[in-house]
Amino acid sequence: MKFLCVECDRQMTFEEREVPGDGTLAAVFRCPKCERSMAMLTNPMETQLVSSLGVKVGGETVPGTSFEGIRTGVSSGRDEAFVEAATPIQGPVRWTVDAVERLSHVPSFVRGMVKKIYNEYAKEHGIGEITPAIMDRARSDLGLEDM
Amino acid sequence: MSPKIRTYFDLPESDSTLPDQIAAQDRRVAARLEDVGAVVAIMSGKGGVGKSLVTASLAASLARSGKRVGLIDADLNGPSATGLLGIPPRSLVESGEGIEPAVTPGGVRVMSMALLLEPDTGLAWRDSADAGFVWRGAQERGALREFISDVCWGELDVLLVDLPPGSQRVAELHGLVPNLAGSLAVTIPSGASRDAVARSLDLARARDLPVRGLVENLAGARCDACDRVSPLYDGEAGRELADQFDVPLLAQIPFDRTLARAGDAGALEPWLESGGSVQDQIRALAETVSGWTPAGPEEA
Structure with a gap:
């Protein structure tokens, strides 16, 4: 198109x-x-x-994440299906306590994917620390209102 | 009168076109399979023939012989590989490289929808609109693609793909993995199974899918006491299909109570350690399949 x-x-x-x-x-x-x-x-x-x-x-505005189609498409996913590796998925972006707390409310079936999206957004925009305000901005910029 | 409007093909392509994104998906599949020696599909035209039991036994036997084996349970709506191989629900580790598969004690690396759902919960898709059946096929194809491209399979000698009943998924798998090393068709001896599997094999042939062998499951019932096999069905679907399609009949596996119990208990790997004529057949089947390569079968 x-x-x-x-x-x-x-x-x-x-x-x-x-x-x-x-x-x-x-x-x-x-x-x-x-x-x-x-x-x-x-x-x-x-x-x-x-x-x-x-x-x-x-x-794509941010790089794809593993099982993106499954995690966004399946509605009956197990909450503890995924756990983050001991080594963080992305590099040196920091998360404030408030941002981590807010992320914890995201169902774990998609949490790793959502975290990666925010990390990628922060990297692309030269942001060193993710706060709830940054999460709001990313959601709006990336069209992630349902995440 | 307005000037002539340029057509779609008059305009330059950008890297955001849908075909480009789909091509990028295909490249991710190819990249993930670079370290995989052979991708083998296990198919059947009919449900209930024991295809998943054959696949799981084959995977366990390959691993036991020292092969590095992966198993994709592509039956998204009826996954059973984890149960057969004794893999309990667990959290899958996610890293920047992808999702780590579950691994059995014998070393089989497994990915299944069963690992992503609550026990006894069916696969349900999030539909933001009615008529989800319109794109359900695309979503399931996408899930199969992600099971290949997004899982850290590592170096494998063989990646088995246990396909759901029917013929559509094998065509989709062939689309994702053009250099499929081969597919193995599973039937039972009955005439109904012969007809259903024949239709799948006919379709596979029409699409140039490499069907390399047949397995006839439930080819009689083996007596625990005397090892004698007595018939369960009147038909001979295995032999008839082999003749009709000129495909080797690689194994005729009888119903074996010890195998059935081992499958129910998720104990196929220990079951293979015990001796027996059925175990011997599965070992021989594994030896044959391990020789399949995308370029053609190695000389035995």
Whole structure:
């Protein structure tokens, strides 16, 4: 799927994706010449169809995590199915006590995956410490409202 | 009149296209399998033929002979490999490299949906919309792909994939692993099983899937006392399918009460340590399968 700005005859580029949590998805594309933006809105069926292929509209904004499709798709997963290795998944990003406490409320079936996403976000944005505020920002930026 | 609008193919590709992302998934599968000598699918056109018991016994026997063995339980809706091999529910260790598989005392590395679900809980998918059946196949294919690409299999001689009944998954596996070393079809002697497995083999042949052998399970019942095997079914599906499709019949495994009990108790590995004609057949089957490579069978 590609979007063309007919006025400028330029291919629009992906800008951001939002997942409001109601099963729908919004992907924003912008014309690099006139900067007009447009949002592609998908209904729950269309969103699910793309998700089931393990791909993301607009491409991956953070690297994929292990069993991402299983962990986001399976609703009957065992809570203690995964445990983090003794060696942390990601490098030197620190987590505040509040952020760790908040992460502990994420079901453990997806916790490792969610933690990796936040760590990747922090690395990409040069953030040394993850706080609840950073988690909020990442959720909004990455369209993780349902995590 | 507006100027002609350029078409999809007039515009340059970007690295965010869905085909590119799917290609990247395929590359992750290939990268994970770089250290795997052979991927072997165990298939059947029919449920209830004992395919998972044959697969688990085969894996245990391969490991016992010194091979490095992995087992993917691809029957997502009816996983049984962990029960047969005595692997209790446990937390899987997740590292930056992926998910560590469960490992049996005999060294078989196992990944199964049973490890991810509560005991006695069925696989349920999160549907944010009705008509989940539309994409259920894609989700299950995705789970099979992640069982290959996201698990730290390490160096393996053989990776067995226990497929669910039916023929669709073997085609999907072949799509994910084009250089499949071979597939092993399991039947029971009955005419109904012969017909169902024949349809699967026909489809496999049409898609150039390498079917390398047949196993006839429940080929009679073995007496504990005298080792004599008496018939259970009237049919001879194993031989008939072997003739029809020109595929070797590698084993005819009778019902063996000690094997059934060992499977129920999750004690297949200790069972293989004991001597017996059925154990001998499974050992011979393991020896044959261990010679399968993507390029072709090694000369025995």
